[in-house]
Amino acid sequence: MAVYTEVPDEALAAFLAAYDIGDLLSYKGIAEGVENTNFFLHTTAGSYILTLYEKRVAEGDLPFFLGLMEHLAANGLACPQPIRNRAGEALGRLCGRPAVIVTFLDGVSVRRPATRHCRALGAALAGLHAAGAGFGIRRPNALSVAAWRPLFAQAEAQADTVAPGLAARTRADLAVLEAGWPQDLPGGVIHADLFTDNVFFIGDAVSGLIDFYFACNDAFAYDLAICLNAWCFEGDGSFNRTKGQAMIAAYQGVRPLEPAEVAALPLLCRGAALRFMLTRLVDWLNVPPGALVKPKDPLEYDRKLAFHRRVADAAEYGWASAG
Numbered sequence: 001m002a003v004y005t006e007v008p009d010e011a012l013a014a015f016l017a018a019y020d021i022g023d024l025l026s027y028k029g030i031a032e033g034v035e036n037t038n039f040f041l042h043t044t045a046g047s048y049i050l051t052l053y054e055k056r057v058a059e060g061d062l063p064f065f066l067g068l069m070e071h072l073a074a075n076g077l078a079c080p081q082p083i084r085n086r087a088g089e090a091l092g093r094l095c096g097r098p099a100v101i102v103t104f105l106d107g108v109s110v111r112r113p114a115t116r117h118c119r120a121l122g123a124a125l126a127g128l129h130a131a132g133a134g135f136g137i138r139r140p141n142a143l144s145v146a147a148w149r150p151l152f153a154q155a156e157a158q159a160d161t162v163a164p165g166l167a168a169r170t171r172a173d174l175a176v177l178e179a180g181w182p183q184d185l186p187g188g189v190i191h192a193d194l195f196t197d198n199v200f201f202i203g204d205a206v207s208g209l210i211d212f213y214f215a216c217n218d219a220f221a222y223d224l225a226i227c228l229n230a231w232c233f234e235g236d237g238s239f240n241r242t243k244g245q246a247m248i249a250a251y252q253g254v255r256p257l258e259p260a261e262v263a264a265l266p267l268l269c270r271g272a273a274l275r276f277m278l279t280r281l282v283d284w285l286n287v288p289p290g291a292l293v294k295p296k297d298p299l300e301y302d303r304k305l306a307f308h309r310r311v312a313d314a315a316e317y318g319w320a321s322a323g
């Protein structure tokens with residue numbers, strides 16, 4: 001998260017007065033992340049996270065996100081729970097923004113995941129996919145293949161100032177992905193942003209998942225592709241097949257992949273990398289003045305795309321037929 005919206009003390013006090021969460025002892029803005037404004041709240045009743053939703057979160061989607069966190073928790077997944085105010089409402093307004101208070105989760109994220117973390121993540125991802133079953137609201141993926149070309153249009157003219165040849169590479173990727181993007185794969189609720197900063201561990205076990213604000217209905221294997229991108233590359237840009245193998249095998253221990261998902265994995269990984277390269281590129285070129293935010297590097301995903309373009313089949317990600 002980040003801090004885009006400054007919240008005056010009096011406005012925060014008035015907002016919190018509607019909740020039964022004790023008296024405020026301290027609060028501070030959280031610099032991590034790039035999407036929303038977040039504050040850590042410490043009250044006489046405990047610890048909470050206050051989120052003000054920024055540009056990429058549509059207010060109309062909030063019932064989906066908040067309802068989903070309640071549904072997942074009811075089905076055994078450790079994730080933040082929206083706190084309802086005395087009027088029974090989870091969604092409020094603060095400084096002109098939609099705002100929500102959620103429970104604080106214990107645990108720490110890992111910056112450099114080891115193979116054991118990738119294994120634990122694979123099982124947690126499949127657990128999330130199972131826990132989402134039966135959730136009554138649907139939300140199409142607003143950042144799937146149809147959104148990539150319009151996103152690129154916002155950055156195309158300046159893309160080559162970020163890296164030579166980036167515009168041409170992206171145009172070629174878009175053409176391949178739009179022509180071959182798989183349809184009708186098994187799907188349901190996916191997280192769609194399960195990067196290392198959104199997964200908490202206590203010891204080697206996953207203790208909770210956060211940041212459901214890209215969650216949507218889409219192919220389960222696309223979520224796995226996002227995680228392979230986010231967890232299994234090394235700092236030097238190489239893909240670590242051992243980590244991929246651990247993640248995929250642990251995922252399959254809960255939900256075996258179907259042959260169509262295995263066949264689609266290289267394209268799904270390439271599409272996932274393009275999605276994050278594009279949102280990062282647009283953000284890189286449009287940092288709001290004065291915002292406390294560190295934009296993420298689009299070229300990290302440009303390098304990952306170079307790997308995906310060369311991949312022949314899912315075995316290169318660590319998929320093994322024995323599961």
Ligand SMILES: Nc1ncnc2c1ncn2[C@@H]1O[C@H](COP(=O)(O)OP(=O)(O)OP(=O)(O)O)[C@@H](O)[C@H]1O
Nearest residue numbers: 001002030032033034035036049080103104105211
């Ligand atoms: N429920 C929670 N419990 C504990 N810490 C939290 C919780 N929610 C958020 N945080 C902390 O706030 C940071 C930012 O949160 P989050 O990842 O949701 O932000 P974001 O802006 O949506 O970020 P991004 O989409 O870039 O990951 C997390 O890395 C974590 O340290």
Ligand SMILES: N[C@@H](CCO)C(=O)O
Nearest residue numbers: 034193195276280296
């Ligand atoms: N996880 C995203 C940022 C939030 O969408 C990224 O690393 O680009």
